[in-house]
Amino acid sequence: MSYFFETLVSGLFAGVMYSLVAIGFVLIYKASGVFNFAQGAMLLFAALTFVTLIEKGMPFALAFIVTSLVMVAMAILIEWLVLRPLRNRDPLTLFMATLGLSYVIEGFAQLLMGMDVHMLDLGIPDVAVQVGGIYVSQFDIIASLIALTLVATLAIAFNKTRMGISLRAVASDTLAAQSIGIRLPVIWRIVWSVAGIVALVAGLVWGSRQGVQYSLSLVTLKALPVLIIGGFSSIPGAIAGGLLVGATEALADIYVGPLVNGSVSTWFAYILAVGFLLVRPAGLFGDREIERV
């Protein structure tokens, strides 16, 4: 039974890591209704920028601040060059634009910083400690605390600040929000900047575990079922979805995998997501669309 619980707990911690990636998607979706395909590329770009600065001898805190500023600059550029010309277009058009954007960001990252694999040491020990008879990684505990802090900060920012309320207004009805004087470009710049900083945090956590390399952008594949299950527009949903996906795929690998002689975690998460699409299309916490006819 302790093995079951150990698997479950490790799955839940893995789920928190997925949630970190999913939050970036949620932010942009909330503000613009666009699924940002470039989130993975932003994550890679942020982690690569950070590690390059560290390798050049910059102190950790300064490298974090500089990289955050780079991500803000990137958000302003994206808003100016991509989103503004496509304003009021169909969400599918914007989605396709982010698809192209992901290639541009990845190519630019490669051109600027090369393709080497970098080691990233955040100074967090990645060793197991025993908690209640179960082995838990210190790194996972700290990553979870980072995710929870991030969620709490974003929740306060969305609910208690003027900017957050404006953002929710845009998410709720873009045209109505514009009609009362909320400036869409400003909102977009802020949201993409915050999503960029979230990408940096997620990139550092994932990069520290697997090395900062091109394939880092692939971790976004893990975020898709999380988003479907949690709901595209809910940050708590991203956390709940992440936990559910992490726990389910870990248990499935142990108890279902041997029955089919292979690993099942990748597709099992998607099967779960499809199940949710059939039963609860908006996800656990997503906004249900109601149309008057």
Added chain:
Amino acid sequence: MSLLTKTMSLAAAAAMAVTLMSSASFAEDGTGQQLYPLFTYRTGPYAPSFIPFGAGNIDYLRYINEVEGGVDGVKILVQECETAYTIERGIECYERYKNGYNGALTAAIYPHSSGLDVALTDKARIDKIPIVSPGGGQNIATDGRVFPYQYPLVFDYWSEAQIIVDYIAQQAGGYDKLKGLKIATLYHDSGYGRDTIEPLGILSKKYGFEDIQIPVPHPGEQQQTQWQQIRRANADWVFLRGWGVMTPVAIKTAARVGFPADRIIGDIWSGSEDDARPAGAAANGYLAVSVFPPGTNYGILKTLKAEILDKGKSDLKDNSKFGTVYYNYGVIEAITFVEALRTGHKKFGNRPLTAAEGQWALEHLDIDQKRIAELGAEGLISPLKTSIDNHKGETIAAKIIQWNGQSWDTRTDWIKADASLFADVIKAKAAAYAKEKGIEPRVATN
């Protein structure tokens, strides 16, 4: 159409015409040269491994062209074609260069991808183009009577499984000590990763060790569950068959569950600097199989340093990659190409070879110890002798290397696999393939 639009269109058309004309007039005349279509993946997730690998290839061929005056006087024309490690782009590259380029002849194609090697099997048979995949070919294609155009040179994963078991037996104090040991294989859940399940099953029955197989889904960025299984099973050794990001994650996760790095033996694709370095201190002591030993203390590497690297002619942008696993892999691959050309020249004369002549040369390769010494490649490559019956090479061998935190140390000399152990199984598989495809196996008449 407005005047401005018309003007812009004309300007664009004129620019395109000038570009096309200039690229045509500057295309190198390849007459009298041997084409080497270099399938690259300088972009995409696997680019970090290609960059030094491609440089090793290019540097050696540049040395042959510029210092030795070509292969027996025949210059090699290198034409790059970017595949981004995707099969569809790889097939485009194959189609582009299968019939040569601008007068230069194609003798063989190195696809640089196991998936592409498989995808080209039927095409190559129709086009009669030799497909060469050192270290990454199809083991079944060892039987050249059924696969006349596939060359899985140098190494295969079945032999690798055998070499791993041999090494563990050495460490345990003999084959009789294998009985009761638990060897877990953590494999990338793909055709490549699954390829060692069958041979390890055979070896497990032969030696009595417990064979534990654990798959990791692509790309392998999360492995906590798998390593918990390994710890729970009390495995003595782990054979890590990773690819890309799976390897450093495996090493780090192993450390987290308390599994010692010096009891993990990585596959040839889990044994580069880029596999170990990202894992940081957790990788200290990590072992790996090496068919492409790293290091610069080989005659040919010293020559390349003096003639190419130090003269600023290397394809490397970062000279610290010189002598790394992937750089040396590139050099070794280029050596197989050049030696195949030399073999062909002895029979057909010193001129560019056709694909048919390339095929003959590739199945009559004989890089023996004497030739290895002449090449300055002692310790870098092991002898390679092919025949119609055996497109892989009669002797398959690898070394075990160990990560010291900064670079690899060589732990063993060449460990040779016993080719006879699986020969019948491979032949039976090839025969079944021939029957299924309606192929009449060639008769081996050298």
